[in-house]
Amino acid sequence: EVQLLESGGGLVQPGGSLRLSCAASGFRFSNYAMSWVRQAPGKGLEWVSRISGSGDSTDYADSVKGRFTISRDNYKNTLYLQLNSLRAEDTAVYYCAKENYMDSFDYWGQGTLVTVSS
Amino acid sequence: DIQMTQSPSSLSASVGDRVTITCRASQGISNSLAWFQQKPGKAPKSLIYAASSLHIGVPSKFSGSGSGTDFTLTISSLQPEDFATYYCQQYNSYPRSFGQGTKLEIK
Numbered sequence: 001e002v003q004l005l006e007s008g009g010g011l012v013q014p015g016g017s018l019r020l021s022c023a024a025s026g027f028r029f030s031n032y033a034m035s036w037v038r039q040a041p042g043k044g045l046e047w048v049s050r051i052s053g054s055g056d057s058t059d060y061a062d063s064v065k066g067r068f069t070i071s072r073d074n075y076k077n078t079l080y081l082q083l084n085s086l087r088a089e090d091t092a093v094y095y096c097a098k099e100n101y102m103d104s105f106d107y108w109g110q111g112t113l114v115t116v117s118s
Numbered sequence: 119d120i121q122m123t124q125s126p127s128s129l130s131a132s133v134g135d136r137v138t139i140t141c142r143a144s145q146g147i148s149n150s151l152a153w154f155q156q157k158p159g160k161a162p163k164s165l166i167y168a169a170s171s172l173h174i175g176v177p178s179k180f181s182g183s184g185s186g187t188d189f190t191l192t193i194s195s196l197q198p199e200d201f202a203t204y205y206c207q208q209y210n211s212y213p214r215s216f217g218q219g220t221k222l223e224i225k
Binding site for chain 1: 161163
């Protein structure tokens with residue numbers, strides 16, 4: 001059974017940093033690209049970043065480019081998102097999502113809440 | 119960037135009804151279109167990929183169609199558990215983009 005478990009969310013001040021983790025199980029982690037998607041309170045879904053299975057290719061939304069860094073450890077079966085220079089508008093539930101071979105999301109984690117506030 | 123526009127933004131229907139949600143892309147995306155269902159306080163659930171292929175375990179009451187710029191999600195014989203918000207998403211190019219969502223409510 002595929003499982004994705006996010007952690008690392010919390011309350012952080014504007015300008016601060018946070019690292020999110022997504023522990024994966026139930027599939028060969030290194031074979032699949034992974035993404036982060038966020039959802040601000042009461043709003044829709046926003047794609048944030050994607051990393052290839054090997055980790056050598058990454059993409060970012062313009063809203064986070066230069067501030068967020070996606071990475072993965074295929075030995076630990078874990079996906080990461082480093083969030084720097086956080087702003088109030090980064091407040092959201094952050095989900096990790098697994099891609100299938102057709103590049104579409106098939107499984108999602110339960111999400112972790114990041115709140116940026118002073 | 120590709121913009122995804124869903125219609126309607128909200129929809130009221132009764133148990134047993136059949137409903138259709140439309141998603142339009144600002145430029146052609148072939149069939150690189152997915153649909154997701156989200157219930158309040160829960161993570162999204164993947165329903166459809168490649169415009170019309172159902173993910174494992176998704177009941178056949180859900181169906182998708184379309185190619186290029188215009189796509190539809192149809193849900194037949196609505197049950198109470200189907201009332202949720204539905205999102206489309208293009209994965210033809212980066213940045214990947216979602217529609218704004220369609221909230222399906224019980225009439």
